[in-house]
Amino acid sequence: MEFYLDTADVAAVKRLAAVLPIKGVTTNPSIVSRSKRPLSSVLEELVSILPADSTLFAQVIAHDAAAMVDEALHLREIVPSLVVKVPVTHNGLTAIKALTQQNIPTLGTAVYGAGQGFYAALAGASYIAPYVNRVDAQGGDGIMLVKELQRLLSLHCPQSKVLAASFRTPRQVLDCMLAGCESITVDPDVAELFLLDPAVDSALQRFDQDWTAAYGELKIY
Ligand code: E4P
Numbered sequence: 001m002e003f004y005l006d007t008a009d010v011a012a013v014k015r016l017a018a019v020l021p022i023k024g025v026t027t028n029p030s031i032v033s034r035s036k037r038p039l040s041s042v043l044e045e046l047v048s049i050l051p052a053d054s055t056l057f058a059q060v061i062a063h064d065a066a067a068m069v070d071e072a073l074h075l076r077e078i079v080p081s082l083v084v085k086v087p088v089t090h091n092g093l094t095a096i097k098a099l100t101q102q103n104i105p106t107l108g109t110a111v112y113g114a115g116q117g118f119y120a121a122l123a124g125a126s127y128i129a130p131y132v133n134r135v136d137a138q139g140g141d142g143i144m145l146v147k148e149l150q151r152l153l154s155l156h157c158p159q160s161k162v163l164a165a166s167f168r169t170p171r172q173v174l175d176c177m178l179a180g181c182e183s184i185t186v187d188p189d190v191a192e193l194f195l196l197d198p199a200v201d202s203a204l205q206r207f208d209q210d211w212t213a214a215y216g217e218l219k220i221y
Contacts, residue, residue: 100124
Protein backbone atom coordinates (compact mmCIF):
# COMPACT_ATOMS: atom_id res chain seq x y z
CA MET A 1 0.00 0.00 0.00
CA GLU A 2 0.99 3.65 -0.31
CA PHE A 3 1.46 5.49 3.00
CA TYR A 4 1.71 9.29 2.80
CA LEU A 5 2.27 12.01 5.36
CA ASP A 6 -0.26 14.85 5.24
CA THR A 7 1.97 17.77 6.16
CA ALA A 8 4.28 20.59 5.12
CA ASP A 9 6.44 20.05 8.22
CA VAL A 10 9.82 19.14 6.75
CA ALA A 11 11.30 18.09 10.10
CA ALA A 12 8.38 15.71 10.74
CA VAL A 13 8.79 14.19 7.27
CA LYS A 14 12.51 13.63 7.90
CA ARG A 15 11.81 12.06 11.31
CA LEU A 16 9.10 9.69 10.09
CA ALA A 17 10.69 8.86 6.73
CA ALA A 18 13.57 7.38 8.74
CA VAL A 19 11.26 4.78 10.32
CA LEU A 20 8.33 4.36 7.92
CA PRO A 21 8.20 3.46 4.23
CA ILE A 22 6.73 6.81 3.23
CA LYS A 23 5.54 6.91 -0.40
CA GLY A 24 5.39 10.68 -0.35
CA VAL A 25 3.71 13.75 1.08
CA THR A 26 0.29 15.32 0.59
CA THR A 27 -0.48 18.95 1.31
CA ASN A 28 -3.49 21.20 1.12
CA PRO A 29 -3.87 25.00 1.34
CA SER A 30 -4.44 24.93 5.12
CA ILE A 31 -1.39 22.76 5.72
CA VAL A 32 0.86 24.95 3.56
CA SER A 33 -0.52 28.14 5.16
CA ARG A 34 0.45 26.86 8.61
CA SER A 35 4.09 26.75 7.47
CA LYS A 36 3.89 30.52 6.69
CA ARG A 37 6.31 29.91 3.80
CA PRO A 38 5.87 30.35 0.06
CA LEU A 39 4.32 27.26 -1.52
CA SER A 40 7.17 26.86 -4.01
CA SER A 41 9.84 26.76 -1.29
CA VAL A 42 7.83 24.24 0.77
CA LEU A 43 7.42 21.96 -2.26
CA GLU A 44 11.06 22.30 -3.32
CA GLU A 45 12.30 21.46 0.18
CA LEU A 46 9.99 18.45 0.44
CA VAL A 47 11.26 17.16 -2.92
CA SER A 48 14.85 17.62 -1.74
CA ILE A 49 14.40 15.39 1.32
CA LEU A 50 12.19 12.66 -0.20
CA PRO A 51 13.54 9.66 -2.14
CA ALA A 52 13.51 10.19 -5.92
CA ASP A 53 10.55 7.85 -6.56
CA SER A 54 8.31 9.63 -4.00
CA THR A 55 5.07 11.35 -4.91
CA LEU A 56 4.20 14.87 -3.81
CA PHE A 57 0.69 16.34 -3.88
CA ALA A 58 -0.35 20.00 -3.82
CA GLN A 59 -3.75 21.57 -4.27
CA VAL A 60 -5.06 24.30 -6.54
CA ILE A 61 -6.82 27.20 -4.83
CA ALA A 62 -8.66 28.77 -7.79
CA HIS A 63 -12.40 28.19 -8.08
CA ASP A 64 -12.72 28.61 -11.82
CA ALA A 65 -11.90 25.57 -13.99
CA ALA A 66 -9.56 27.36 -16.40
CA ALA A 67 -7.71 29.00 -13.48
CA MET A 68 -7.41 25.62 -11.74
CA VAL A 69 -5.77 24.22 -14.87
CA ASP A 70 -3.37 27.18 -15.01
CA GLU A 71 -2.45 26.70 -11.36
CA ALA A 72 -1.95 22.97 -11.96
CA LEU A 73 0.48 23.73 -14.79
CA HIS A 74 2.31 26.20 -12.54
CA LEU A 75 2.56 23.63 -9.74
CA ARG A 76 3.98 21.11 -12.20
CA GLU A 77 6.64 23.63 -13.21
CA ILE A 78 7.79 23.64 -9.58
CA VAL A 79 7.65 19.83 -9.26
CA PRO A 80 7.27 18.09 -12.63
CA SER A 81 6.04 14.80 -11.12
CA LEU A 82 3.53 16.48 -8.77
CA VAL A 83 0.00 15.08 -8.47
CA VAL A 84 -2.44 18.00 -8.53
CA LYS A 85 -5.22 18.02 -5.94
CA VAL A 86 -8.48 19.41 -7.24
CA PRO A 87 -11.65 19.77 -5.13
CA VAL A 88 -14.50 17.69 -6.56
CA THR A 89 -16.92 20.45 -7.51
CA HIS A 90 -18.55 21.17 -10.88
CA ASN A 91 -15.56 23.31 -11.89
CA GLY A 92 -13.13 20.89 -10.28
CA LEU A 93 -14.49 18.04 -12.42
CA THR A 94 -14.09 20.16 -15.55
CA ALA A 95 -10.49 20.87 -14.52
CA ILE A 96 -9.80 17.19 -13.77
CA LYS A 97 -11.08 16.25 -17.24
CA ALA A 98 -8.92 18.90 -18.89
CA LEU A 99 -5.83 17.90 -16.90
CA THR A 100 -6.42 14.21 -17.67
CA GLN A 101 -6.45 15.08 -21.38
CA GLN A 102 -3.02 16.65 -20.86
CA ASN A 103 -1.79 13.53 -19.01
CA ILE A 104 -1.46 15.45 -15.74
CA PRO A 105 -2.27 13.21 -12.78
CA THR A 106 -4.89 14.50 -10.36
CA LEU A 107 -6.36 13.69 -6.99
CA GLY A 108 -10.03 14.54 -6.42
CA THR A 109 -10.18 16.05 -2.96
CA ALA A 110 -12.73 17.31 -0.41
CA VAL A 111 -14.75 14.14 -0.94
CA TYR A 112 -17.64 13.69 1.50
CA GLY A 113 -19.74 11.28 -0.56
CA ALA A 114 -19.10 8.10 -2.57
CA GLY A 115 -21.00 9.42 -5.59
CA GLN A 116 -19.00 12.65 -5.52
CA GLY A 117 -15.71 10.76 -5.41
CA PHE A 118 -16.88 8.40 -8.13
CA TYR A 119 -17.47 11.36 -10.48
CA ALA A 120 -13.85 12.39 -10.00
CA ALA A 121 -12.75 8.88 -11.00
CA LEU A 122 -14.99 9.04 -14.09
CA ALA A 123 -13.37 12.38 -14.96
CA GLY A 124 -9.96 10.68 -14.86
CA ALA A 125 -8.55 11.40 -11.39
CA SER A 126 -5.82 8.93 -10.41
CA TYR A 127 -6.62 9.26 -6.70
CA ILE A 128 -9.77 10.09 -4.76
CA ALA A 129 -9.50 11.44 -1.20
CA PRO A 130 -12.48 10.75 1.07
CA TYR A 131 -12.34 12.84 4.28
CA VAL A 132 -12.78 10.20 6.96
CA ASN A 133 -12.67 12.27 10.14
CA ARG A 134 -14.58 15.22 8.73
CA VAL A 135 -17.38 12.84 7.70
CA ASP A 136 -17.32 11.21 11.16
CA ALA A 137 -17.40 14.67 12.76
CA GLN A 138 -20.59 15.45 10.84
CA GLY A 139 -22.23 12.36 12.31
CA GLY A 140 -21.57 10.27 9.19
CA ASP A 141 -19.51 7.11 8.76
CA GLY A 142 -16.11 7.87 7.20
CA ILE A 143 -15.02 4.24 6.96
CA MET A 144 -18.27 3.31 5.22
CA LEU A 145 -17.56 6.10 2.73
CA VAL A 146 -14.11 4.59 2.08
CA LYS A 147 -15.60 1.12 1.60
CA GLU A 148 -18.31 2.32 -0.78
CA LEU A 149 -15.85 4.31 -2.81
CA GLN A 150 -13.41 1.40 -3.03
CA ARG A 151 -16.20 -0.84 -4.25
CA LEU A 152 -17.32 1.67 -6.87
CA LEU A 153 -13.77 2.12 -8.13
CA SER A 154 -13.00 -1.59 -8.27
CA LEU A 155 -16.25 -2.21 -10.18
CA HIS A 156 -16.12 0.68 -12.61
CA CYS A 157 -12.88 2.70 -12.48
CA PRO A 158 -10.03 0.35 -11.51
CA GLN A 159 -7.48 2.87 -12.78
CA SER A 160 -8.35 5.19 -9.84
CA LYS A 161 -7.34 4.61 -6.22
CA VAL A 162 -8.82 5.69 -2.94
CA LEU A 163 -6.30 7.79 -1.01
CA ALA A 164 -8.05 8.07 2.33
CA ALA A 165 -7.48 11.36 4.16
CA SER A 166 -8.48 13.33 7.24
CA PHE A 167 -7.77 11.30 10.39
CA ARG A 168 -7.80 12.31 14.02
CA THR A 169 -7.31 8.94 15.69
CA PRO A 170 -5.14 5.86 15.11
CA ARG A 171 -8.36 3.79 15.24
CA GLN A 172 -9.71 5.57 12.15
CA VAL A 173 -6.41 4.87 10.35
CA LEU A 174 -6.46 1.18 11.33
CA ASP A 175 -10.10 0.74 10.33
CA CYS A 176 -9.32 2.27 6.98
CA MET A 177 -6.35 -0.04 6.37
CA LEU A 178 -8.40 -3.03 7.57
CA ALA A 179 -10.99 -2.08 4.96
CA GLY A 180 -8.23 -2.72 2.39
CA CYS A 181 -7.52 0.89 1.52
CA GLU A 182 -4.75 1.04 -1.11
CA SER A 183 -3.40 4.40 -0.08
CA ILE A 184 -3.73 6.64 2.91
CA THR A 185 -2.40 9.99 4.10
CA VAL A 186 -1.93 10.68 7.79
CA ASP A 187 -0.94 13.77 9.77
CA PRO A 188 2.47 13.12 11.43
CA ASP A 189 1.01 13.64 14.93
CA VAL A 190 -1.59 10.93 14.30
CA ALA A 191 1.00 8.66 12.63
CA GLU A 192 3.26 8.96 15.70
CA LEU A 193 0.45 7.95 18.06
CA PHE A 194 1.04 4.33 16.98
CA LEU A 195 4.44 4.57 18.69
CA LEU A 196 3.48 6.56 21.78
CA ASP A 197 1.79 4.01 24.05
CA PRO A 198 3.20 4.70 27.57
CA ALA A 199 3.03 0.97 28.26
CA VAL A 200 5.87 0.49 25.75
CA ASP A 201 8.20 2.79 27.73
CA SER A 202 7.26 1.10 30.93
CA ALA A 203 7.94 -2.36 29.43
CA LEU A 204 11.39 -1.21 28.26
CA GLN A 205 12.20 0.32 31.65
CA ARG A 206 11.40 -3.00 33.28
CA PHE A 207 13.79 -4.84 30.91
CA ASP A 208 16.53 -2.32 31.82
CA GLN A 209 15.90 -2.65 35.58
CA ASP A 210 15.93 -6.46 35.49
CA TRP A 211 19.11 -6.53 33.42
CA THR A 212 21.05 -4.03 35.52
CA ALA A 213 19.88 -5.71 38.75
CA ALA A 214 21.34 -9.02 37.51
CA TYR A 215 24.43 -7.89 35.56
CA GLY A 216 25.20 -4.41 36.80
CA GLU A 217 25.65 -2.86 33.36
CA LEU A 218 23.22 -2.28 30.52
CA LYS A 219 25.37 -4.15 28.02
CA ILE A 220 25.08 -7.52 26.27
CA TYR A 221 28.87 -7.99 25.85
C1 E4P B 1 -6.34 15.52 2.13
O1 E4P B 1 -6.62 15.53 0.93
C2 E4P B 1 -6.93 16.52 3.01
O2 E4P B 1 -6.45 17.75 2.58
C3 E4P B 1 -6.63 16.38 4.45
O3 E4P B 1 -6.30 15.07 4.78
C4 E4P B 1 -7.73 16.93 5.31
O4 E4P B 1 -7.44 16.59 6.62
P1 E4P B 1 -8.05 17.33 7.89
O5 E4P B 1 -9.49 16.98 7.98
O6 E4P B 1 -7.25 16.77 9.00
O7 E4P B 1 -7.84 18.80 7.69
